[in-house]
Amino acid sequence: MDQRKMHGVWANRWTFILAATGSAVGLGNIWKFPYIAGENGGGAFVLVYLLCIAVVGIPIMMAEVLIGRRGRMSPINSMRYVTSEAGLHGGWTGIGWMGVVAGLMIMAFYSVVAGWALNYVVASAGGGFSGISGDEAGSLFGGLLQDTGRLTLWHSLFSVMTLAVVAAGVTKGLGMVARVLMPFLFVVLAILLVYGFTNGDFASAFRFLFDFKFGKLSWDGVLVALGHAFFTLSLGMGSIMAYGAYMPDHANVGRTIVTVGVLDTVVALVAGLAIFPIVFASPGIEPSAGPGLMFVSLPVAFGNMAGGQIFGTLFFVLVAVAAWSSAVSLIEPGVAWLSETKRFNRVTATIALTLVAWLGGLGCIWSNNWLEDKPASGIYVFESLDFLTSQIMLPLGGLFIALFVGWLMRRAIVASEMDAEGHPLFEIWLFVVRYISPALVALVMIFSLADKFKG
Ligand code: PHE
DSSP: OOHHHHHOOSSSEEEEEEHHHHHHHSSSIIIIIIHHHHHSSSSHHHHHHHHHIIIIHHHHHHHHHHHHHOOOOOHHHHHHHHHHTTTTGGGGGGGHHHHHHHHHHHHHHHHHHHHHHHHHHHHHHTTTTOOOOOHHHHHHHHHHHHHHHHHHHHHHHHHHHHHHHHHHHHHHHHHHHHHHHHHHHHHHHHHHHHHHHSOOOOOHHHHHHHOOOOOOOOOHHHHHHHHHHHTTOOOOOSHHHHHHHOOOOOOOOHHHHHHHHHHHHHHHHHHHHHHHHHHHHHHHOOOOOOGGHHHHHHHHHHHHSHHHHHHHHHHHHHHHHHHHHHHHHHHHHHHHHHHHHSSOHHHHHHHHHHHHHHHHHHHHHHHHOOSSSSOSSSOOOHHHHHHHIIIIIIIHHHHHHHIIIIISSSSHHHHHTTTTTOOOHHEEEIIIIIIIIEEEHHHHHHHHHHHHHOO
């Protein structure tokens, strides 16, 4: 059967780039990167993160895309195809299975945070930020976290939005969203950057992010940085593999993926440079404020700049859109697989999986109020899901993908999918995927987990 007809193919290389960037650029860049950089002391963390993107993330991303393009099916079935092509046992399809589960686990909390952004669209449009101080922004956010009804409403709305696009089919449902709205996001981030530069404490922010002092970074911080490299590139769980399956035959994987990786990194750094100047200029906000960092710092900027009501509204709309195009890719691997089994059509498959993730999201929302013995952050289920996926499942998935492509796939197949036989860069990439990336992932996981369970 022709799988290409079943799921569709991207119109051209640029549609793939935009869709993959749409998947990669999301809450991970704008919401998560700044706060985990803040929690882990800035500079050294950022440097390790950048190294992880370059040496582990981008090379493995190419490996993941090429499996998808070779198999042309859902990650589970693509893995099955390349495994049998390599004459191996089906155990390797476990990469696909783990990915489907990880995708739903991420979607559970992702959709709740995207709901926060939707709530902030309305708050900003209603003038709720005007003249706000850091402390006031803190209580605004705290109030939202306590309001389970409102959280459930926004989380549910976001789930339905995601469902709609995935049900329509990713290649159809997503092209326009990516093409029109991603560039807008870049423009508003640039405006925030200028605001931070002129009104915030830009020098402190810059030093915080780029002054590479290693003293403060623990093994745990290194694992957080590595895990985030996977998270932010949508890697290690099949999203990018699924998108690779819809990639046209002649598109050059290497160049395409470098473009996506660079765009993603630039957005994260610009988000950091937009947020931290405000953090350092506002006495009520600490860099280590945690998951609320963006939601308490940016209202201060919008509330005190000319036209802030409009920019603030636009910004949170764009954050929600960026989250939307990522969320779609979180459930796509499972949906593609279910629709290949023929027992489901695309719509019923999407409804079933969205429902599972939605329930997980309710767990995140309600555990906040339910637990008698609240953890300091008050976000218990959320933190467990985040830890298990970002720091365990995605790096493991990536490790196995690298080992599979580096050691088990026939070299001739890898070279022809990369369309780069004999190119010196191909040799370097293959070396990295065989030795460097897997070794780094394994080492970081072993050291940091050992540290965690020791302490
Ligand atoms: N990359 C997305 C982000 O940074 C999140 C994501 C992770 C999407 C894994 C798909 C798969 O927000």
